[in-house]
Amino acid sequence: xxxxxxxxxxRDVVLVAALVIAGVVAFAWLTGLxxxxxxxxxxxxxxxxxxxxxxxxxxxxxxxxx
Numbered sequence: 001x002x003x004x005x006x007x008x009x010x011r012d013v014v015l016v017a018a019l020v021i022a023g024v025v026a027f028a029w030l031t032g033l034x035x036x037x038x039x040x041x042x043x044x045x046x047x048x049x050x051x052x053x054x055x056x057x058x059x060x061x062x063x064x065x066x
Contacts, residue, residue, distance in 0.1 A: 013063040020055045
């Protein structure tokens with residue numbers, strides 16, 4: 001038998017979402033400082049919005065009760 005999964009708390013979801021968003025923003029800032037990275041990530045706004053959207057979908061699907 002499998003053990004029951006522990007409940008995911010709302011604050012855990014918010015914390016993970018905030019950390020992921022902070023990481024993405026830090027990466028975007030870093031690419032702005034280093035010209036080679038800035039050229040390599042020319043579609044940064046699209047990538048950042050996509051990463052945030054996917055992260056939020058995954059976190060909310062994980063947090064909602066079954």
